[in-house]
Amino acid sequence: MLEVRLLGPVELWAGQEQLPVGEPRQRAVLAALACEAGRVVTAETLIDRVWGETAPARARHALQSHLARVRGALRRGGGDPLIRRSGGYLLDLPADRVDLLRFRALADGADGDVDRLREAVRLWRGEPLAGLAGDWAASMRAVWDSERLLAVVAWAEVEDPAALIGPLGAIAREQPLVEPIAVALMRALHAIGRTADALGQYDALRRRLAEELGADPAPATQAAHATILTSNQDAAVGSREPVPAQLPADVTGFAGRVDALGYLDKVPSLAVIGGSAGVGKTALAVHWAHRAADRFPDGQLYVDLRGFGPGGTAMDPGVAVRGFLGALGVPARRIPAESDAQSALLRSRLAGKRLVLVLDNARDSDQVRPLLPGAGACVAVVTSRNQLTGLVAADGAQPLRLDVLSHGEAQELLGRRLGPDRIAADPVAGDTLIGLCARLPLALTLAAAHAVMQPEIGLAALADSLAGWSAPVGDTPDTDVRAVFSWSYEALTPAAARLFRQLGVHPGPDFSAAAAGALLGSADELAELVRSSLLTEHAPGRFLFHDLMRAYAEGLAADPGAADRLLDHYLGTAFAAAMLLTPTRAAPIRPIEPGGEPLADQAAAMRWFAAERAVLLALAARSGGDRPWQLAWTLDTFLYRQGPWHDLVTVWQAALGTVRDEQARAYAYARLARAWTLLDRAAEADRDYRLALELYDRAGDLDGQSGVHHEMAILCERQGRIPDALAHAERALEISDYGNANTLNTVGFYRAQLGDFAGALECCERALALYEQSGDADNRAAVWDSLGFIRHGLGEYDAAVDCYETALGLYREIGDLYWVADTLVHLGDTHRACGREALATAVWREALAIYEDLGHANAAEVRARLS
The missing domain is CATH 1.10.10 (Arc Repressor Mutant, subunit A)
Known part of the structure; x- marks a missing residue:
């Protein structure tokens, strides 16, 4: 289910997966629509919100482009809620799928309900619309921040004071001059016995107001201070037991992880942070524990359990338990000998206290369990390279899977480590470093350390020196990325x-x-x-x-055989999938042994290609001999139907780079030229078609020559040269019977375009009869589209609609997006000719959405029809 988040960076989620939205203006378009989900937003309003007074002359055209990309992002989440309405656009999402609107619903209807207010406040992830510039974004931040403060104050009046300290402290640091928040924090601190801290908050507020505004605290703030000051409670509730403070120093230059920190803030008792070596699990846990220290007045416990490290010997949990008991003031002579009794004593000492326990670098669940507190207000955070599913399943742990940093977070980390001036001096080199380190925090930290130690060396030189390494290398096992990886591998x-x-x-x-x-x-x-x-x-x-x-x-x-086995698996499955998509397609010039994964039907083949497309492209780029040609052959139909035509160029160019057989090269040139045609690169297409013709002529291959002339006809058609297109199609029919039905349909279509509807109808009906015999759905669809065009030309509009809808059904069945859009355009033309404007508009909008998703130039033609 789609969800849009505005109370922080603008994000789009589908369930647990975050979907890429694109660059800031696209995020601004999504935000402008989402904050009014369910209501129409005019194009003028969207332009004003996205660009303000700096709107370019072609802002409406740019807006259409951004809307298309937003629609594409929404569709990747399994929905299509962006609807064009008269006068504007509507994002058709329920209010509870936009965090801002959900916040308002919870806060407005709370009426003192602590659960509703708590949930409303937790929806905030940081500065709203973070990363968006402009007057509209700035004004919305101000308005929404005011709404947030009202909700926080209302929540503070009904929430358990202990639960308030961390969130209120964070907001007070963000808004140091907002007195109602300061008062709420003072009262919460006082209520849990931290009166001295409460009075310190007041003193800090008073000084800031005097220095920055030249004002005293408001009467209500002064009254709250007086109440705390004269209270009968002790100014600081002490304890004879020590308050442990075992956390390592907070991480220097900690960057990003806003969502992860917010997730940990909500954990009731136990969290498990998982992730690969060097991804920053320990840094996150330690930083969060420092940040949340106000919530845990009874102290912090920390232990490195050495689950993964040099020597492979994990710490015995009994050692950790005894260390914690000592930190809590239990004399060594009073610690029992039995491990179960030690753990029970630890739970007893933790009962009734508010401590945070960071159990770092755990090997497995069994190593952790003896260290966990029982029921109470303590929170334990465990880090491990393993997932510790036992803790999740049996102990109610909240799992948090940590990935690499985003590019922005990586830039922030480098900036904090190296200083903004050094990054600003060469931002391209900074981005290169980020790429070399693959956004892995440990690697970035190592790279930054190299830069700090060698300030005389520019970032570009450092990037060049690192480019040959698999990862930066430190001078100890803990800071050598490869050594850290090896500990997991050796286990x-x-x-x-x-x-x-x-x-x-x-x-x-x-x-x-x-x-x-x-x-x-x-x-x-x-x-x-x-x-x-x-x-x-x-x-x-x-x-x-x-x-x-x-x-x-x-x-x-x-x-040595691993690479060959892998390639055989992919190539065999790809061949089987390609034959499912086009069963009548001629077998490849170079035989391929079928095998790999079993696929049931065309739909399964399309799904497999969609999942493995990037892998197959990578294999084509790195293989030699005939393999790139074979991979290109198997991918051709899928890529042709789905629209990533630049990938067609890539794979056929890779094929031409290695294959030596002349007929195979001719075939590759013809397929490459067809890809150029789809991309409207006429000069390149014409060049490669002529190279293919030359090779087929040298080989005496008439079928190959016929096929090239047929494709050249399509190139001429796209250039508006219909007589030349007809000449090439008739030449193809004259040379060979190869592809006879397909060529007949093409000849018929061009005759219809030149006004010869009778001759066109004869050709296309002959072609259809041939295809009906063969069961070729792909080419039958093309004939039905041609017949629709012919019937329209003859004035038989209802028959034309029937033909187009038959073609659409076949094209949709095989997943050929481009021809679905092309047929929709023709169908819309027929509806308009009949006076059915609403139907014409509906199908043209659908065609436009497909063309925009494909990034195809035909979108402009459809927009002209809709304007």
Whole structure:
């Protein structure tokens, strides 16, 4: 289910997956629509909100482009709630799927309900519309911040004071001059016995008001201060027991992780932070514990359990328990000998207290359990490279999976480590460093350390020096990325370690369990790698390496046959999938052995290609001999139907780079030229078609020549040269019977465009009869589209509509997006000719949405029809 978040950075979510929205203006368009979800927003309003007084002359055109990309992002989440309405656009989402609107509903109807107010306040993730510039964004922040403060004050009046300290403290730091928040924080601190801190808050507020505004606190604030000052409670509730403060120093230059910090703020008792080596689990846990220290007046406990590290020897949990008991003031002689009794004593000492426990670098759930507090107000945060599903399942732990930093967070980290001036002096080099370090916090920290130690070296030179490394290397095992990875690798079972090495030959970006099986890996071994955070299951059944982890795996020795087994798996499955999509397609010039994953039907084939497209493209780029040609052949129909035509250019150029057989090269040139045609690159298309003709002529291949002339006809059509298009189509029919039905349909369509409807009808009906015999859905759709055009030309509009709708059904069945849009345009023309304007507008809008998603130039033609 789609969700838009505005109370922080603008984000789009589908369930637990964050979807990319794009650059700031696209996020601004989404925000401008989302804050009024369910209501029409005019184009003029959107332009004003996105650009304000700096709107360009072609702002309406730019807005359409941004709307198309927003629509694409929404569709990737499984919905299409962006609706064009008369006078503007409507984002058709329920109010509870936009955090701002949900906040307002909760706060407005709370009437003292603590649960509603608590939920409303927790929806805030930071500065609203963070990262968006302009007057509209600034004014909305001011308005929404005012609403937030009212809700926070109302919440503070009914919430347990202990639960208020952390959130109120954070807001007070953000808004240091807002007196109602300061008063609420003072009262909460006083209520839990921290009267001295409450009075300190007042003194700090008074000084800030005097220095910045030249004013005294308001009467209500002074009255609250007087009440606390004269209270009978002690100014500071003490204890004879020590208050442990074991946290390591807070992380220097900590950056980002706003959502993760907010998630930890909401954890009631136990959290498990998982993730790969170097991703910043410890840094997050320690930073959060420092930030939340106000919530835990009885102290902080910390231990490195050494679950992963040099030597592979994890800490015995009894050692950690005894260390905690000593920190809590239990003399060594009073600690029982039995491990169960030690854990029971720890739980007793923690009962009734508010402490935070950071259990760092845990190996497994059993190592952690003896250290956990019982019921109460303590919070334990565990970090581990393993997922510790036992704690989640049996102990109610809240899991938090940590990934690499976003690009913006990585920039922030470098800026804090190196200083903004050094980054500003060479931002391109900074971005290069981020790329080399793959946004991994540990690697970025190491790179920054190298830069700090060598201030005379520019960032560009540093980036050049790092470019040859798989990762920056530190001077101790703890700060050497490869050493840190090795600790996890060496803890694997032999079978899982072997699979890890084999996976180093996979080109990425991700892979399925079946691909791992081709490398002789079992489901158990794959699961072990995921548990160990050496792999991430980022989608059900899809796995990936972190980039630096991949580099580490590539450096390990896989057996010589691994790469061939992997390529055979993908190529065999791709061949089977391609034949499902076009069963009548001629077999490739170079035979391919079918195999790999079983696929049931066309829909399964399309899904498989969609999932493995990036992998197949990577294999085509890195393979040699005939393999790139074979991969391009298998991908051709899928890429042609779905619209990533630049990928068609890529794979066929890769094929031409390695294949030597002349007929195979001719075929590749013809397919490459067709891709250029789809991209409206006429000069390149004409060049490559002529190269294909030359090679086919040299080989005496008449079928090949006929096919090229047929494709050249389509190129001429797209240039508006219909007589030349007809000449090429008739030449194709004259040379060979190859593709006879397809060529007949093409000849018929061009004759219709030139006004010869009788001759056109004869050709297309002959073509349809041939296709009906063969069951070729792809080409039958094209004939029905031509027949629709002919019937329209003859004035038989109802028959034309029937033909177009038949074509649409067939094109949708095979998933050919471009031809769905093309046929919709023709259908709209027929509806308009009949006077059915509403129907014409509806189908043109659908066509426009498809063209915009494809980034196709035909979108402008459809916009003209709609204007």
